[in-house]
Structures are given as structure tokens and as C-alpha cells.
Amino acid sequence: MHIMDGALSQEVIIIGSACAVAGLGWGLYKLGTDQHGLEKIPAAAVLSATFFVASLIHVPIGVSSVHLIMNGLAGLVLGAVAFPALFVGLLLQAVFFGFGGVTVLGINLMNIALPAVLVGMAFRPLILKASPKKAAFLGGVAGALAIALTTLCVALCLLLSGEAFFVAAQLVFVSHIPVMVIEGLVSAAALYLICKVKPELLQTVSHGKTVQTPLNNLGLKS
């Protein structure tokens, strides 16, 4: 799903990077506004690491396999913090694995994180009220929708950069339809488990709900 350096026009890159900086600023603001400014960082970082590891998981599809992206789930769990959290992943992938590029970092971030945050905003209130089974269904829709939006964004970036990419943009979308289905199924199952076992996962980072710990229960609120 990454776009490489050199394919996009300068206008697309400049606008995309500006939007990415704005998104990062918003996410970091949400991450830092706390009584100490550090409460959410460990949770956001360990979850960010988890989504990085999830992107290393390959699931079988036909004769081949695809790696998971899980940006819908990231948006549901992290909210606006998904911007910096997914950017860390993209940066590490680019620098240490050579996936992606330098000048397209902002574009790649927007393509992955913007659908994540939008889907998270739209679906989190619904999922919080739903029963686990309903939450699984909604989560599945959110997971598939996030990938669909990401693919549309990638296709749009390519289209805006040149008419010659029209066929490539169509191919990107069509070839990702099975990925949308798989991401939807995996997200649905993940949300079912989360809603059964630890529903506060959906609020800790995105809403800053304090985690119930033994210390808090003792009245030693920090």
C-alpha cells in the first residue's frame, strides 16, 4: 500500500505533507494533554508497537499471502493518536526495511492514518454502546471501510499525479478488494474479543479514560 518516491507530482506531495503535519500536530496534542503529559505515552507506544508487529503478520489469500494493515482497528483504539502512532511505524519501516520512501512519508501517512481516524470517529460511539456480537459486526465494517478508503486515497494520489496512472489506480483498488474482506473479518474477530475481555481498550488512549489500577483503587490517584 506504500507509494514510492518519484511517482507523485510535486503538488500532491506538498499538499499531502502539509496535511500530514497538521494531523501529526493534532495527534501529538491529544497525546500530550494530560495532567502530567506522560500518562498516555506508554499505552500509545505499546499499542503502536503492536500494530507494527501486526503489519508483519502474513495471512494466506489464494496462493499468496498479504500482510495485515489493521488501520481501522488502530483508529478505533487510538483515535487521533493514530497519526503519530502509525507515523512511527511508517518511519521505522522506511528507515530500517526500505519500504516506502522519504518524500512520500507524509502522503503514505495520510493514506493510512486519515481513514483510520475517520473510521474511528464514526464507529467508536456505536461500538461502545453495542453488544459484543454487534460490535464485531460494526468492527468488521470499520476494518473493511478503512482499507477501502486507504485504497481510494492511494488511487486518488496516483490519479492526481498523472493520467498515465489511471489503469494503475484502478488495479490498486480492484486488487485490494480481497484484502478489504480479510481485514474486515480479522477486525471483527479482534473487536469481539476486545469487547468481551477489555472494552476499556477502546477508550484509554483515544479518550484519556484513566486506567483502573490497584493504586487508583486505593485512592492514591496521581
Added chain:
Amino acid sequence: MTSVLTSEEASEAQSKTSCFVSRLDPRLRLVSAGIFALVTVSLSHLAVLCFALGIGLLLLPFVHMPIWSTLRRMVAMDSFFVFMLAILPFTTAGDVAFTVFGFPGSWQGLEKGFEIALKANAIVLVLLVLVGSMEPTTLGHALAKLRVPAAFVHLLLFTVRYIDVIHDEYRRLRIAMKMRGFRSTQSFHCYRSFGYLIGMLLIRALERSERILQAMKCRGFTGQFPLLDHLKLENRDYGFAVVVGLVCGLLIALEGFHVTGG
């Protein structure tokens, strides 16, 4: 330190000897890679782009990274894009160079495809050599010293620290699944199992982060990491900066020469 991000042979090589690139200031390596990327992406002439890729290859012996696996990483990325670029000759209007099954391919499209491939590879190779050869934590420190917001640097440092921990947890869960007869096949059951796996990883991650926060509070964390390395630009850094400036200037000059000269 991290086994997911850096291969073992690379970190071993790093710890044994210090190469030319590793002695450079990490801030300078980061900024140089960025400037090189910006210059390269604005080039368009194939010969100049080959020269840019050549610079990346020339840098390889100066860094203690396994050359072949570095190149393999660079080429691995290409396999994703090769289809997209292969379509270009058929969708770009221009002089017909060849036909496949009756579809005419144009010179202009072919040139555009090679242009993108050369740009992407040159930039990624220089990035891998200059920045990818750092310890991930050094990258965080360099970003902090370049005035990147502290919240982001902390997020990066924490993430780097916990990628390996979570990856180990993932491996343990996969082994447990394997013990219970799970095989990765294309089936509903398989996708649901992967979903539960990721859900479980997230839940355990959140619980782990609660323990981390408590441990940090216990040790009086105030929201600031003391960064112990005092980065200072030395003579060799200034020398390298001059070389980077000259190389980028040369690339721009060659491009200008080719554009005006035909």
C-alpha cells in the same frame, strides 16, 4: 538491541568496528538523507538518476552493513511496484517502442517507468545506508536534537523498545496456536483466529503499558528522558556536509546541463 528492526549480523558488525558512516553525527546523516531525497526526486534525466543511484552504491563500502542483504532490501521493495511501472508504457501516449498482444508501448512511458524506479531505489538505498545503519534509539536521539516535539520522540523510543517485546509475545501465542493444531490456511476459522490473536496482543499490550506507567511513576519519571549522548559536530562532519553539498550541487548542475543541452 532490537532483533526485528536490525538484523543480527548488522548489529554485530556495528558493535565490533566503527565505520566511517557510523562515526558521523546522526543528525547530519538524517539531514543529508533528507536533502539527497529532495534533490533526487526533483531530477528527471535518466543518466543523472543513474549517477544518483551510483552515489548510494558508492556509500555502501563505507558502512558496516551486509552489502547483499542491504541491496536485497532495496530490491524487495521493487517487487511491489514493478507491476505498476510495467503498465506505464501502455498508458502513456507517445512514440511506439514495442507492442505486446497488440497493445502499443511508448518510449515516453518506458522512460517514465525507469525514471521512477531509479529515483525510488536511489533514495531508499541512501536512506538505508545513512539512517538505517543507526541504532533505532540513536535515531530517536537525533530527532530530539533536531527539535522534533518531545512527545513524538518519546513515542518513537518507547515503540522501538516494545516492538521486540510484543514480537516475542506474538511468537509465543503463535507457538501456543500451533500446539493446538492451528495451520495458516485460507478459511474463515483462520481469519477469526488471527483476529483473536491481534485482539489478545492489543489487550496484553494495554495491560503491559499500565505496568510500565506504574514502574515509571515509581522511579519519578517527569516526562523527560535525559539524553545521555552529547552530539557535537566535528571536523569530519563538516567535511561530509561539504561533500553532500557538492554532490547535490553536481546533480542539479548535471540536470540543468542536460535539460538545456537537449
